[in-house]
Amino acid sequence: MHQPETSSDWKWQIANQISTRGQLEKFIVLTNAERAAFEADIPLSFAITPHYAALLEHPALRRTIIPTIHENCVGTGELADPLGEEDHRATPHLIHTYPDKVLFLATSFCSTYCRYCTRSRMVGKPTGTASAFEESFRYIEEHTEIRDVLFSGGDPLTMTDAVLDELLARIRSIPHIRMVRIGSKVPAVLPMRITDELCTILRQHRVWLSLHFIHAAELSFETQAACRKLSDHGIGMVSQTVLLKGINDDTQTLVDLFYGLLEINVKPYYLLQCDPVRGSAHFRTSVGKGVELIRSLHGNISGLAVPQYVIDAPGGGGKVPILGSEQLRWEGDEVIFINYEGKEYRYPDPEEGRHSRRADCAIKNPIQLIKKD
Numbered sequence: 001m002h003q004p005e006t007s008s009d010w011k012w013q014i015a016n017q018i019s020t021r022g023q024l025e026k027f028i029v030l031t032n033a034e035r036a037a038f039e040a041d042i043p044l045s046f047a048i049t050p051h052y053a054a055l056l057e058h059p060a061l062r063r064t065i066i067p068t069i070h071e072n073c074v075g076t077g078e079l080a081d082p083l084g085e086e087d088h089r090a091t092p093h094l095i096h097t098y099p100d101k102v103l104f105l106a107t108s109f110c111s112t113y114c115r116y117c118t119r120s121r122m123v124g125k126p127t128g129t130a131s132a133f134e135e136s137f138r139y140i141e142e143h144t145e146i147r148d149v150l151f152s153g154g155d156p157l158t159m160t161d162a163v164l165d166e167l168l169a170r171i172r173s174i175p176h177i178r179m180v181r182i183g184s185k186v187p188a189v190l191p192m193r194i195t196d197e198l199c200t201i202l203r204q205h206r207v208w209l210s211l212h213f214i215h216a217a218e219l220s221f222e223t224q225a226a227c228r229k230l231s232d233h234g235i236g237m238v239s240q241t242v243l244l245k246g247i248n249d250d251t252q253t254l255v256d257l258f259y260g261l262l263e264i265n266v267k268p269y270y271l272l273q274c275d276p277v278r279g280s281a282h283f284r285t286s287v288g289k290g291v292e293l294i295r296s297l298h299g300n301i302s303g304l305a306v307p308q309y310v311i312d313a314p315g316g317g318g319k320v321p322i323l324g325s326e327q328l329r330w331e332g333d334e335v336i337f338i339n340y341e342g343k344e345y346r347y348p349d350p351e352e353g354r355h356s357r358r359a360d361c362a363i364k365n366p367i368q369l370i371k372k373d
């Protein structure tokens with residue numbers, strides 16, 4: 001692998017996103033499965049910042065970013081919208097699932113696209129502009145039970161300072177809003193975006209960050225500096241880690257990540273069972289494996305380093321913390337559990353050998369390295 005050209009200017013990183021097979025092959029040798037994906041009709045966009053591309057020597061990170069033909073294999077129970085968000089869409093930019101919380105979809109753009117993204121149905125596709133948000137602000141004003149607004153997307157921290165400042169000022173002008181969060185992977189994939197100016201805006205509007213990390217290999221020098229800068233500005237940070245098969249589904253990998261996050265003042269918050277989004281079977285572990293992993297952490301490492309293991313209940317039942325298998329019941333291919341309202345939900349458990357409905361999912365050519373010219 002050659003190292004791609006990079007820069008400490010975040011706008012340069014976005015302007016120089018790697019988004020085609022040709023650009024990627026200038027510094028990385030693709031496998032047959034990866035090459036085939038670029039020729040197939042894969043639903044999720046491909047793009048990566050040069051900063052993150054330089055980390056792809058690590059096989060775990062490579063698997064989460066470079067598409068493979070497996071994404072066209074739709075497993076049992078997998079859906080384009082696994083959390084039923086569209087059924088809870090209150091306005092074009094708002095999802096209202098929990099009584100006191102809304103998800104505000106501020107942008108569909110990400111600087112880097114994760115292959116297991118729950119919102120692969122919408123990220124990387126055109127969306128409305130910030131001027132179209134007023135209907136959503138009015139909805140929040142009218143629903144005084146809403147206290148907590150989570151800006152997500154896409155990645156809101158890819159928006160400019162001026163747009164973010166206006167968005168956050170508008171939401172903070174609503175008296176019943178007590179909590180404002182932004183969900184972002186920017187400190188991992190575009191750490192140079194964390195400027196003093198951005199930190200000042202986030203501090204001024206009392207924003208918490210919910211950051212997405214999946215592996216300690218993401219904690220580059222630049223990422224550590226970005227998180228320390230956010231911490232020095234008084235920004236509260238928690239992390240969300242998606243549990244991914246063959247990428248972070250072993251105790252030592254999780255321990256390295258969670259301690260690494262604590263060292264840069266990010267509290268590990270959620271270890272998320274991977275949502276059953278279409279084409280995700282090759283990323284999803286069984287729920288039994290998730291239970292085994294979280295149990296291996298409790299009591300053995302600092303309690304502060306242990307996140308909650310949660311399943312986001314398919315169909316919109318919300319996040320359900322799983323402490324042990326006593327909470328679970330298996331029926332065929334499904335795991336059954338109860339959410340905070342006492343309602344029963346089912347998660348399609350990806351057991352080996354019975355996850356695929358399509359016979360044509362197997363890659364005809366074995367994965368092998370192709371020599372670069």
Ligand code: SF4
Pocket residue numbers: 109110112113114116117118119123153154155184185212
């Ligand atoms: S950064 Fe978040 S929204 Fe963007 S592709 Fe990754 S998981 Fe999806």
